Amino acid sequence: MDATAALEKIKSQMKSVNVEKAIPLDIDLGNLTAYDMNPLDLEKITNSETKEDCLKEVARDNVQLLFNQLFQLPTSLTASSVLAHLPAAKTILPREKPLPKIKAKTRWEKFAQAKGIVKRKKTRMVFDEETEEYKPRYGYKSKVNESMDDWAIEIPNNADPYEDPVAKLRAEKKSRVEKNKKQQRRNAEEMTKKDISEKLTKMTTSGKKNALLDAIAVSRKSTASAGKFVRPVSGEKKSKLFKTKNAQ
Incomplete structure (x- = not known):
């Protein structure tokens, strides 16, 4: 078998990159997803022998259409590969977890904000001129802690000579x-107190609402018809007041 015949045989086994769908796919390149609204072949999908092949064929065609769109995007060349620039996503995906709560400010943060003090980030390592080495500013192996391990400690002239340095x-x-x-x-x-205060405020607001509903129920029963012909207020729920037990 010559090379031409071998290539033709391989080509015959490969499927075409041109896929046609009755309903065009909704492709979201930003999320690399494709939504296929075309109905599946009911006869094949209900048959246990052809179900797997049917799903694989549909998946293959949809992925091919997605890749066809990807190859039309603008690209940039790097040292190791070619990168495609994805557009903005069309589908808004929901968050897995709720939004983080705003962290309460400490006293120093409140004071700094009131005084307009801007926090300047300090470097973690500082240069020690005595040892001519860089050491941590705070914590383990810092200059502050190493001063306690010195075999000799300098004592000022006005210090108490009997005090242990x-x-x-x-x-x-x-x-x-x-x-x-x-x-x-x-x-x-303080943060815990703030959380408790917010919860109590919500509970108080809820209590006021329930008290208002009870007041509406009392005024309704004050009419001559005992509230039978009074129209309910929008959003009003049945009050637990004035419930009568069935006679035994």
Whole structure:
């Protein structure tokens, strides 16, 4: 078999890239999806022997139409591949999770906003001129913590000669840690109080609504017909007041 015959045999086994549908597909290239509204062949889809092949054929044709649209998009060449520029998505997909709640501001954030203080991001590493190395600004292996491990600590002239400088440094660090934890607990408590206040406000609003409905029910029963001929208010539900039990 020559090469031409082999190529013709391969071509005969391959399906055409030109696919025709009675109802054109709704293609959303932004989400790489295609929606096929054409009805399936009822005879093939209900037959267990031909059902799988029928679904595969429909899926193949739809994917082919999607790829035909993709190859018509503008492209850009990179060092490793060719990239297609997808348009904006047409289908708006719902969120999997609800929107995150707005985080309550801490006291410092409120103060900074009131005073117009802009937070400037500091670098994590700082240069230590003594060791000529970069060290973390805070935390493990920082210069502040390493000062406690020094074998010699410089004492100013006005310091108490009987005071332990190492114990003083440890006490100052412990005080800073406790202060930081206290501020964190205070901020957490304020956020919790705010959440509780919002819930109570909602409950109070709901209670006012129920009280108003009860007042409407009382006024309805105050008429001569005991509210029989009074038209209901729009959106009004049946009140639980004035319910009578059936006679036994």
